[in-house]
Amino acid sequence: MGLSPLAPVLAEARSRGGAVGAFNVIQIEHAEAYAVAAERCSLPVVMQISENCVRYHGSLRPIAAATLAIAESCSVPVVVHLDHAESLDLVDEAVGLGLTSVMFDGSKLPDDANRAATRRVVEQCHAAGISVEAELGEVGGKDGVHAAGVRTDPGDAALFVAETGVDALAVAVGSSHAMTERVAVLDTGLIAAIAAEVPVPLVLHGSSGVPDEGLVAAVRAGMTKVNIATHLNQVWTEAMVARLDASATVDTRKYLGAARDAVADEAERLLRLLARP
Numbered sequence: 001m002g003l004s005p006l007a008p009v010l011a012e013a014r015s016r017g018g019a020v021g022a023f024n025v026i027q028i029e030h031a032e033a034y035a036v037a038a039e040r041c042s043l044p045v046v047m048q049i050s051e052n053c054v055r056y057h058g059s060l061r062p063i064a065a066a067t068l069a070i071a072e073s074c075s076v077p078v079v080v081h082l083d084h085a086e087s088l089d090l091v092d093e094a095v096g097l098g099l100t101s102v103m104f105d106g107s108k109l110p111d112d113a114n115r116a117a118t119r120r121v122v123e124q125c126h127a128a129g130i131s132v133e134a135e136l137g138e139v140g141g142k143d144g145v146h147a148a149g150v151r152t153d154p155g156d157a158a159l160f161v162a163e164t165g166v167d168a169l170a171v172a173v174g175s176s177h178a179m180t181e182r183v184a185v186l187d188t189g190l191i192a193a194i195a196a197e198v199p200v201p202l203v204l205h206g207s208s209g210v211p212d213e214g215l216v217a218a219v220r221a222g223m224t225k226v227n228i229a230t231h232l233n234q235v236w237t238e239a240m241v242a243r244l245d246a247s248a249t250v251d252t253r254k255y256l257g258a259a260r261d262a263v264a265d266e267a268e269r270l271l272r273l274l275a276r277p
Contacts (some may be wrong), residue, residue, distance in 0.1 A: 001074070001075060001076055001077045001078075002072045002074050002078060002221045003068065003071045003072050003078060003079075003100055004044070004079055004100060004267070005100045005129060005130060006046065006081060006101035006131035006168065006225075007075075007131040007167040008048070008101055009077050009079055010035070010129075010167070010168055010224050010225055012044075013200050013201075013224050017219075018084055018219060018224075018274060018275040018276055019224050019226050019274040019275070020043075020044055020045070020046055020224065020225055020226070020271075020274065021045055021047075021228060021270050021271045021274050022046035022048050022083075022226060022228070023045065023047065023227075023228055023229065023232055023270075024048045024049075024050060024232070024233075025048060025053065025228035026056070026064065027256070028063070029256050029259065029260040029263075030236075030260075031067045031171050033069060033260045033261075033264040034047050034078075034263075035071070035074050035265050037265075038267075038268075038269050039075065039076060039277075040264075041182055041271050041272050043076035043082050044078065044148070045066075045078055045267070045271060046204040047067050047077075047078060047276065048083040048103075048229075049069060049083065050080075050082075050229075051082075051083070051090060051098075051264055054090065055104065058185070060082075060094065060268050061093075061097060063082070065075060065078060065097070066269050067080050067099070068080050073086065078099050079131075080100050081100070081103065081133075082094040082099050082101070082103065083227070084105045085102060085103060085104055085105060086104075086105050086106070091104060092124075093119055095125060095128050099130065100129075100130055101130060101131040101133065102121065102130065102131070102132055102133070102224050103133040103134065104118055105134070106134070106135075107135045107136070108219045112220070115160065115163050115164055118164040118166060119163070119165065121134075122166055123165075126165070130264065131167040131168070132166050132167050132168075133167065133168040133225070134160075134164060134166040134168075134170070134172060135154060135169070136152055136157055136160045136169060136170075136171065138163065139182060141149060144232055150172040152171065152194060154193045154196070154197040154198070157169060157171060157197060157198050158199075166188060166200060168200055168201045168202070168224070168225055169201075169203060170203040170205050171191075171194055171202055171203070171204075173187045173188075173190050173194070173204070173218075186204075186210060186218050188217050188218060189221075191218055191221035192221045192222055195221065195223075196222075202222055202226060203224070203225040203227065204225070204227065205227045207231075208228055209230075212273060215273065215274065219274055219276075226270075230268065232266060235262050235263055235266045236262065237259070239259045239261070240256065242258070243255040243258035244258075
């Protein structure tokens with residue numbers, strides 16, 4: 001199967017009452033780890049390249065090319081997704097490179113401007129067979145602060161989807177980006193209310209701060225795509241540091257390989273957890 005748009009992957013997960021794990025790629029080893037995890041459990045995975053990752057590498061092309069090549073070699077569906085893109089030029093580049101999904105983040109724009117820009121991205125991406133995720137309002141914590149009070153209104157969400165034509169919608173239900181402790185409490189009643197109003201799959205951002213039982217409850221309530229980044233970065237760092245502490249080495253393959261293996265194990269566990277809650 002290999003490379004796939006996001007929309008059919010989410011539709012299949014939604015039909016069985018499960019969700020798909022979406023994990024951030026920073027180094028090529030991350031993409032390799034997610035491919036291993038997906039193959040082991042025969043489940044789809046979303047490999048996400050954020051605008052912040054692009055800034056780190058200085059360009060989208062190299063990390064995208066590597067991630068696309070890894071995705072194409074898989075026997076399970078793999079979505080290569082541009083995450084939290086605020087730059088329309090970056091969206092244009094992602095479309096040209098062949099990424100299969102784009103999350104346009106216009107949440108910092110005035111509402112009318114967000115809707116207009118999102119519509120433009122949807123028209124452009126759909127013409128190329130690419131799925132589009134968007135965000136209504138701003139999910140808390142992008143500045144590292146847990147904004148527990150941020151919430152999405154179900155009616156506003158339904159109207160936003162109708163006006164923009166997006167394939168998936170990220171909503172604010174109590175999670176927060178960049179949390180290093182898994183203590184967030186989600187509003188599952190609100191998730192269910194939004195899911196009842198919105199015809200497209202819902203996306204949970206900031207899932208690293210949510211414990212396993214909270215993730216399961218969120219999927220049961222209606223979440224279909226679950227983004228996890230910081231938690232896997234913690235797994236990566238802990239495994240790398242442990243390897244370096246155990247035996248000093250200048251061979252980067254030794255400690256990056258240990259980190260890759262640890263992330264593959266945790267990504268597999270999360271894919272299974274989300275697929276059949």
